[in-house]
Amino acid sequence: MTGLVFLAIxxxxxxxxxxxxxxxxxxxxxxxxxxxxxxxxxxxxxxPNRWAGVISILTIFVMWGIFTGSSLLPSFLHAPGPFLxxxxxxxxxEADGKRDDATVTVVVHPREAEVEEPVIEAGDGFAKNDVAxxxxxxxxxxxxxxxxxxxxxxxxxxIAINGKKIAPGGSVRVEGGVVNLSDKGTPNxxxxxxxxxxxxxLPAPEDVWxxxxxxxxxxxxxxxxxxxxGFSLFRVIVxxxxxxxxxxxxxxxxxxxxxxxxxxxxIVEFMRPVPPLALIPLVIIWAGxxxxxxxxxxxxxxxxxxAIAARSGxxxxxxxxxxxxxxxxxSKWQIMRYVIIxxxxxxxxxxxxxxxxxxxxxxxxxxxxxAEQGAGMMIMTASKFQNTDIVIMGIILIGVIGFGIDMLMxxxxxxxxxxxxxx
Amino acid sequence: xxxxxxxNLSMRFDLPDGGSVQALKDVSIDLKAGELLSxxxxxxxxxxxxxxIVAGFLAPTSGEIVLNGKSVHxxxxxxxxxxxxxxxxxxxxxxxxxxxxxxxxxxxxxDKRDTVNHLLDVVGLQEFKEKAVYELSGGMxxxxxxxxxxxxxxxxxxxxEPLGAxxxxxxxxxxxxxxxxxxxxxxxxxxxTHSVEEALLLGERLIVMAxxxxxxxxxxxxxxxxxxxxxxxxxxxxxxxxxxRREEILSMIWDMEEEIMGRTExxx
Numbered sequence: 001m002t003g004l005v006f007l008a009i010x011x012x013x014x015x016x017x018x019x020x021x022x023x024x025x026x027x028x029x030x031x032x033x034x035x036x037x038x039x040x041x042x043x044x045x046x047x048p049n050r051w052a053g054v055i056s057i058l059t060i061f062v063m064w065g066i067f068t069g070s071s072l073l074p075s076f077l078h079a080p081g082p083f084l085x086x087x088x089x090x091x092x093x094e095a096d097g098k099r100d101d102a103t104v105t106v107v108v109h110p111r112e113a114e115v116e117e118p119v120i121e122a123g124d125g126f127a128k129n130d131v132a133x134x135x136x137x138x139x140x141x142x143x144x145x146x147x148x149x150x151x152x153x154x155x156x157x158x159i160a161i162n163g164k165k166i167a168p169g170g171s172v173r174v175e176g177g178v179v180n181l182s183d184k185g186t187p188n189x190x191x192x193x194x195x196x197x198x199x200x201x202l203p204a205p206e207d208v209w210x211x212x213x214x215x216x217x218x219x220x221x222x223x224x225x226x227x228x229x230g231f232s233l234f235r236v237i238v239x240x241x242x243x244x245x246x247x248x249x250x251x252x253x254x255x256x257x258x259x260x261x262x263x264x265x266x267i268v269e270f271m272r273p274v275p276p277l278a279l280i281p282l283v284i285i286w287a288g289x290x291x292x293x294x295x296x297x298x299x300x301x302x303x304x305x306x307a308i309a310a311r312s313g314x315x316x317x318x319x320x321x322x323x324x325x326x327x328x329x330x331s332k333w334q335i336m337r338y339v340i341i342x343x344x345x346x347x348x349x350x351x352x353x354x355x356x357x358x359x360x361x362x363x364x365x366x367x368x369x370x371a372e373q374g375a376g377m378m379i380m381t382a383s384k385f386q387n388t389d390i391v392i393m394g395i396i397l398i399g400v401i402g403f404g405i406d407m408l409m410x411x412x413x414x415x416x417x418x419x420x421x422x423x
Numbered sequence: 424x425x426x427x428x429x430x431n432l433s434m435r436f437d438l439p440d441g442g443s444v445q446a447l448k449d450v451s452i453d454l455k456a457g458e459l460l461s462x463x464x465x466x467x468x469x470x471x472x473x474x475x476i477v478a479g480f481l482a483p484t485s486g487e488i489v490l491n492g493k494s495v496h497x498x499x500x501x502x503x504x505x506x507x508x509x510x511x512x513x514x515x516x517x518x519x520x521x522x523x524x525x526x527x528x529x530x531x532x533x534d535k536r537d538t539v540n541h542l543l544d545v546v547g548l549q550e551f552k553e554k555a556v557y558e559l560s561g562g563m564x565x566x567x568x569x570x571x572x573x574x575x576x577x578x579x580x581x582x583x584e585p586l587g588a589x590x591x592x593x594x595x596x597x598x599x600x601x602x603x604x605x606x607x608x609x610x611x612x613x614x615x616t617h618s619v620e621e622a623l624l625l626g627e628r629l630i631v632m633a634x635x636x637x638x639x640x641x642x643x644x645x646x647x648x649x650x651x652x653x654x655x656x657x658x659x660x661x662x663x664x665x666x667x668r669r670e671e672i673l674s675m676i677w678d679m680e681e682e683i684m685g686r687t688e689x690x691x
Contacts, residue, residue: 320510323480328524328575329500338523342514419513422557 002195005079006067013059021051061205068204069196079195082136083108086118087176091144091187092163093127095156100125104142107133108176108191111199126150132189137198139190141182157185203389208396211389220390221381223373229397232367232375235291236359236405239298243355247303248348251310255344256336261311268307276301276362280369289370294363301362302355309351313344346413346420353409360402375401425456425491427477427579427611432486434472434637445636446472450486452630452639456578457609459648461616461626463672465679469637470615474581477613478504490578500524503577505568505585511556517567518543518552524575542570545607546600562593569604582614586621598624598656606652619672623647623665624656631672633679635686641675643668 065073069081087106092099102123109115115133123129126149134140145152159165161172161179171180177191199207215225223231253260254268279300287293317340325335367376375398382390413420434447446469454460462470475481477488479498488495490502503524511520518539519526525535543549546566548559556564565585572580582601586594598621605612616622622629627648633640645668651659659665 318509320506321512323478323498324504324506324510324571325512325523325527326480326498327478327500327502327504327577327581328527328571330523330527334527338527339512342512345514417514419555419557422513422555 002067002079002197005195006063009066010059010063013055013062017052017055017059021049021055025051064202064205067195067197068199068202070204070206072204072206081196082194082198083176083192084110084136085176087174087189087191089162089172089174089179089189091127091158092160093145093148093150093156094159095126095150095154098126098150099159100127102127102129102144102148104130104132104144104187104189106140106142106176106189106191107131109133109135111135111137122147127156134189134191136191137193137200139188141186141188144187152185158187161187200386200388203392208389208392211387212393215390215393220378221373225378228373228378229375229401231371231373232360232363233401235294235298235363235374236356239295239363240302240352240355240359242295242299243302243359244306244352246299247306248310250303251307251312252314252340252344254307254311255314256340264307268304268311271300272304272308276358277365280366283366284370294366294371297366298359298362301358305351305355305358306348309347309354310344313347313351314340316347317343345417349409349413349417349420353406353413356405356409357402360398360405364398426458427454427491427613428452428489429454429473429477430487430489432473432476432488433484434469434476434481435484447476447483448636448638450637450639454579454611454613454628456611459605459612459614459625459627460630461614461622461628462630462632463616463619463622463676464632464637464640465634465676465683466617467637467683468632468634468679470632471583472637473632474504474583474613474615477579478502478581500528500575501578503572503575503580505565505572505580505582507584508561508564508588511564511567511571513555513557515556516553517548517556517559520556520567521552521570521574523571528575538574539570542573545573545604546570560593561589562597565589565597566600569600573604573608573610577610579611579613582612584615584617587617594621595656599651601625602648602651603653605648619669619676620660622672623668624651624659629672631675634683640679 062073062077064070066077067079069075069078085108087108088103089106090101090103092101102125103120105118105120107115107118117131117133120129120131127144128147128149130142130144130147132140132142144158145156148156150156158181161181162174164172166172166179166181168181168183168185171178174189177189180188180190182188203211212225219225220228250260250264254264255261276297279297283293283297283300287296321339321343322335325339330338363374364376367374368380371377375394379391379394379398382388382394429450429452432447432450433445436444436446438444450469450473452460462473464470472481476483479488479495479502482496495502512523515523521542522535522539525538530538539552540549543552546569548563548566548570551559551563556567559567568585585601586597589597601612601614602625604610614622614625616625623645624647626643626645629643629645630639631641631643632638647659647662647665650662
């Protein structure tokens with residue numbers, strides 16, 4: 001139900017923003033690429049709309065705020081929240097042919113807060129008034145007959161709530177929630193949950209932000225936030241560099257020598273489709289859960305990718321270039337140095353980008369399994385203690401760093417191999 | 424003796440299915456130093472195989488290449504090659520591409536710089552020398568390729584359809600440039616082309632090859648290359664003999680193509 005409302009609002013924002021931006025804000029757009037009659041289906045004519053990108057990101061945070069009751073948003077934007085406050089309902093007890101009504105006062109309080117039960121009058125008749133407290137998003141069985149003159153043991157039964165008849169297993173809507181009658185005849189008060197997410201499942205953005213600040217200041221599990229992230233990055237970089245140092249020469253050898261190609265092809269082609277995550281158990285058995293194991297794992301993750309990239313970089317050289325170099329008087333070694341290596345660099349960079357991405361994913365997964373520090377360990381430990389805010393913070397940071405790595409690799413590629421794709 | 428002689432060259436390729444293709448059979452050509460030869464023929468007649476053997480990229484099944492009295496094996500700087508396209512080193516600037524041969528030989532820096540500057544002047548690319556080659560147009564790239572080849576001062580220049588990928592206008596300009604370079608440098612040039620006009624314009628001698636097996640079908644001596652030096656090539660094309668020769672060679676090639684088609688249909 002909440003999911004559908006969520007989806008409807010999201011689609012509404014998408015369509016609304018589309019109409020407003022394209023019909024009102026960008027109306028004077030008369031370039032010929034937007035004449036879709038001639039360019040429809042032409043992929044080169046499709047450019048990401050900047051407005052759409054900005055609104056899309058804003059929408060995610062706004063939706064997050066709406067459904068968590070974020071204090072960053074004005075309260076009229078919030079989705080209906082869970083019930084908070086005091087609710088009353090009456091129950092009708094029947095015993096020995098007599099009936100009597102009594103009132104139950106329920107105080108619904110925030111989860112972390114402790115509240116005192118209000119003092120109430122017992123009332124008249126054999127059924128006495130009751131009082132109970134319940135936390136938001138929880139429910140409570142209220143033993144209404146416990147203080148009654150004729151209790152359940154003596155045959156008293158609850159037959160109606162707020163005057164509406166009820167049998168065990170039935171339910172009645174009351175102010176601020178629902179009363180279910182259990183199979184044994186005890187009323188169970190369920191406060192209304194509203195449409196917001198429980199903080200246990202999705203904390204509000206400002207809570208995540210506040211927790212981030214706290215972790216930056218105080219650290220998490222004996223290490224600062226930057227140490228956790230730094231450990232993950234360090235493992236990725238060392239593993240990747242080791243993989244590249246072995247993988248690139250291996251790929252070159254495979255691209256240049258029949259014997260190397262024949263010898264290593266089965267190994268590389270077999271290891272390439274094995275997901276690095278599947279190696280975690282074996283690496284733990286062999287090298288334990290310390291740094292060595294993780295670096296071996298990342299080395300293996302990067303090795304095959306780099307070997308294959310270097311191999312295809314070498315095999316991809318246009319034979320005319322090699323012939324041209326020969327007929328210009330170059331020796332084999334000079335052709336290697338001035339033709340084959342530069343020609344293979346764009347492929348190697350593409351491989352390096354892929355390998356860095358795979359290594360980053362693998363290190364997080366390896367840390368989920370076992371680690372003393374690292375981004376993956378942080379979110380795994382936090383999840384065990386139900387610190388959802390830390391989990392979300394960790395996921396966002398992992399995403400940002402992964403994105404940052406890719407951006408850096410792309411910038412390096414543009415700077416170091418500007419001839420990529422120009423041959 | 425100076426010059427290039429191709430002696431009884433035969434080339435047979437073994438096919439993976441056990442058969443073989445006779446790409447060249449008993450091809451003999453004698454070129455004096457400074458001669459300009461164009462080679463023409465239908466596709467599959469072994470033109471490129473011939474050039475690759477002369478360049479040393481392929482070893483012939485039988486026969487020999489003799490350059491300046493010495494039998495040659497394998498590629499070397501004395502036989503420079505200009506390819507159709509894609510053979511420039513895009514990780515080097517125009518200047519570095521032209522200076523590639525001298526660098527490989529270890530020519531002193533100053534000499535190399537002078538050679539490169541001179542050749543960039545000759546091909547008219549002085550102001551582009553620091554550009555990356557992929558920033559140049561197709562015609563300019565081929566001028567870089569010519570300059571790169573000349574920088575090594577080879578005895579023979581082999582051209583494998585060097586102008587094949589260019590548009591008509593650029594092509595005409597490049598044809599003039601090739602003639603000018605030929606006259607100024609006095610190099611022996613073998614040029615392979617698909618275009619009959621180009622073969623006529625750029626051939627002091629012209630060889631028409633026939634396919635299956637690749638062999639020399641007919642040889643001409645033509646005046647047009649000499650006429651074309653320093654003259655508008657469109658004027659050369661108005662020469663009465665030009666049209667006759669063009670028609671003659673075109674119908675010769677047409678006949679060969681039809682014969683191939685006929686044979687393929689008959690065998691099929």
